[in-house]
Amino acid sequence: MDTIKKTENFVFQTYMRQGKAFVKGQGQFLWDEDGKKYTDFLAGIAVCSLGHCHPMITEAINEQAQTLLHVSNLFYTPPQAALAADLCEKSFADRIFFSNSGAEANEAAIKLARRYFQKNGEKNRYKIITMKQSFHGRTMATLTATGQDKIKDGFYPILEGFSYVSFNDIDALKNELDKTVCAVMLEPIQGEGGIIPADETYLKAVRKLCNDTGTLLIFDEIQCGLGRCGKLFAHELYGVTPDIMTLAKALGNGLPIGAMLATEDAAKGFDYGSHASTFGGNPLVTAVAREVVNIISEPSFLNDVEQKGQYFRNALIKLTQNHSRAVSVRGKGLLIGLEVDTDATFFVSGLMKKGFIINGIQDKVLRFAPPLIIEKNDIDRLIEALDSLL
Numbered sequence: 147m148d149t150i151k152k153t154e155n156f157v158f159q160t161y162m163r164q165g166k167a168f169v170k171g172q173g174q175f176l177w178d179e180d181g182k183k184y185t186d187f188l189a190g191i192a193v194c195s196l197g198h199c200h201p202m203i204t205e206a207i208n209e210q211a212q213t214l215l216h217v218s219n220l221f222y223t224p225p226q227a228a229l230a231a232d233l234c235e236k237s238f239a240d241r242i243f244f245s246n247s248g249a250e251a252n253e254a255a256i257k258l259a260r261r262y263f264q265k266n267g268e269k270n271r272y273k274i275i276t277m278k279q280s281f282h283g284r285t286m287a288t289l290t291a292t293g294q295d296k297i298k299d300g301f302y303p304i305l306e307g308f309s310y311v312s313f314n315d316i317d318a319l320k321n322e323l324d325k326t327v328c329a330v331m332l333e334p335i336q337g338e339g340g341i342i343p344a345d346e347t348y349l350k351a352v353r354k355l356c357n358d359t360g361t362l363l364i365f366d367e368i369q370c371g372l373g374r375c376g377k378l379f380a381h382e383l384y385g386v387t388p389d390i391m392t393l394a395k396a397l398g399n400g401l402p403i404g405a406m407l408a409t410e411d412a413a414k415g416f417d418y419g420s421h422a423s424t425f426g427g428n429p430l431v432t433a434v435a436r437e438v439v440n441i442i443s444e445p446s447f448l449n450d451v452e453q454k455g456q457y458f459r460n461a462l463i464k465l466t467q468n469h470s471r472a473v474s475v476r477g478k479g480l481l482i483g484l485e486v487d488t489d490a491t492f493f494v495s496g497l498m499k500k501g502f503i504i505n506g507i508q509d510k511v512l513r514f515a516p517p518l519i520i521e522k523n524d525i526d527r528l529i530e531a532l533d534s535l536l
């Protein structure tokens with residue numbers, strides 16, 4: 147039985163897969179079972195930012211695999227300590243909790259925000275406001291936080307104490323924010339919602355509103371963070387810092403790791419025993435993540451992402467000028483959405499036939515989230531292929 151048949155027969159059918167089995171990756175390229183080569187413009191959904199099998203990542207995996215894989219968080223380990231110190235040094239944060247995925251990082255953020263107030267006797271301050279069209283994960287708390295009904299279908303009753311407001315609408319947030327709200331949670335650039343960046347004035351106003359009311363501000367940078375948008379963290383584009391931020395995806399370049407970062411003040415919400423994870427931040431994933439963060443945070447690397455993103459977006463904008471079926475271009479850095487006037491699957495499968503991997507979101511948006519090491523000539527080739535499909 148082949149890979150596709152076995153997967154369909156024995157794995158839960160929760161994913162609508164694109165009908166290809168991949169066996170090898172190198173840099174920005176992937177190879178399927180038949181040996182056909184593809185240029186990857188998705189990077190495993192914004193995960194393999196340094197490309198597939200980056201030599202320094204492979205070396206970090208090998209080295210740590212021969213040293214120590216796991217001892218649990220009952221003990222200290224050098225890679226976890228080093229990664230935490232590096233991330234704090236490069237961000238607004240003072241403390242980090244390590245998880246294994248994005249959803250778990252968001253779970254930790256939600257728990258921290260609630261406990262921050264409940265610990266101080268503010269038992270009624272537990273509500274969390276999130277954005278319509280947001281995506282925060284698939285656990286019960288994070289699917290509740292997610293502002294899309296389709297993600298909640300069949301899972302009711304969902305958690306109590308969440309409400310949803312329109313993104314980029316400060317009045318809507320003002321109307322919802324009262325003394326029962328412990329946190330506002332948002333993606334600075336909505337990913338699954340269709341690649342929708344926050345407006346700068348909006349994000350600044352959200353920060354001010356949270357300051358004025360003593361509400362915690364949580365940024366979910368699981369998709370838009372870690373260099374994807376041309377800065378180490380997307381909120382740097384806006385000059386607005388959160389109290390709590392979540393990361394995952396690109397942090398391990400393919401190894402499963404998430405992180406919840408917080409200021410010293412927000413971190414007071416957790417004490418010994420408040421939260422835990424068996425695997426969270428184990429030596430293997432943190433040794434690798436440290437390498438990832440060190441490479442991505444180089445200013446020349448980030449400048450390159452910004453320049454290639456601009457180049458890519460300009461080329462897509464040209465397509466919208468020449469083809470009525472290409473409607474609009476959104477995004478920052480190398481997290482880019484092209485809205486089309488028809489079902490995205492037409493373009494996803496058309497591009498796959500031509501040797502390019504992308505995916506579709508919200509029915510009519512093509513998402514481009516290539517490895518950040520993608521080259522201009524790869525972008526030119528993709529644009530040419532898309533041009534002929536349009």
Ligand SMILES: Cc1ncc(COP(=O)(O)O)c(C=O)c1O
Pocket residue numbers: 191247248249250252281282283284333337338366367368369370394395
């Ligand atoms: C913004 C955002 N938050 C959270 C998640 C959930 O991450 P994970 O799938 O690692 O649980 C995702 C995944 O797509 C995401 O894009």
